[in-house]
Amino acid sequence: MLLSSSSPPRRSSNQIHLLQSLISCLSLADIITARRLENIYSLVVKTGHLARFIIFGSFVTNKLAPGDVDIFLLMENTFDVSQLSGEAALIFDHIVAQNYEGASIFWIRRLAALEGEEAAVEYWQLKRDGTKRGIVEVVEND
Numbered sequence: 001m002l003l004s005s006s007s008p009p010r011r012s013s014n015q016i017h018l019l020q021s022l023i024s025c026l027s028l029a030d031i032i033t034a035r036r037l038e039n040i041y042s043l044v045v046k047t048g049h050l051a052r053f054i055i056f057g058s059f060v061t062n063k064l065a066p067g068d069v070d071i072f073l074l075m076e077n078t079f080d081v082s083q084l085s086g087e088a089a090l091i092f093d094h095i096v097a098q099n100y101e102g103a104s105i106f107w108i109r110r111l112a113a114l115e116g117e118e119a120a121v122e123y124w125q126l127k128r129d130g131t132k133r134g135i136v137e138v139v140e141n142d
Contacts, residue, residue, distance in 0.1 A: 036101050037069050041138060043088045049079035051110055052117065056124050056135040072124045073107035074117060 037055070044050050050073065057070030081092045090096045097105045106124070113120040125132050 033069060033102070036103065040069070040071065040091055040097075040101055040103055040105070043091050044073060045140075047075075047079065047084065047088060049076040050074075051076050052121065053138040054121055054124060054135055055138065056133060057104070069101075069103040071103055071105045072121070073105065074113065074120060075107055075109050077109050077111045079109055 041053060044053060052072075052074040054072040054074075055069065056072065081089070084092065090100050091105060092107060094105060097103050108120065110117065121135070121137070125135050127133050
């Protein structure tokens, strides 16, 4: 799902719909980025501690050549990054994730959202100039 940065409302999308929308892009670079995003999502879900998965930045705009993928993760309070190994552990190290997956991944546990979850999500929706950007939250089908 591609959103204009001028349309600040948050959107929700399930993983399959999001991936299908992203793959409809014409460029090979976009398809590769979408596959990276799918891999990141899969790794995070497999931890069993994902609360919310938010995508923001140029990848959810109409920008023709988006840069990296920007992701904010809200994890359950029981999440312990030291218990991860392999590829999953790489995703939760910001610098390593940037080099390995080309993604800027920011994460906190629910208890660290001092002003609440919604305030934490809204923080990532704000641009430096104070305007709001479009964001996408990936949600599971029930």
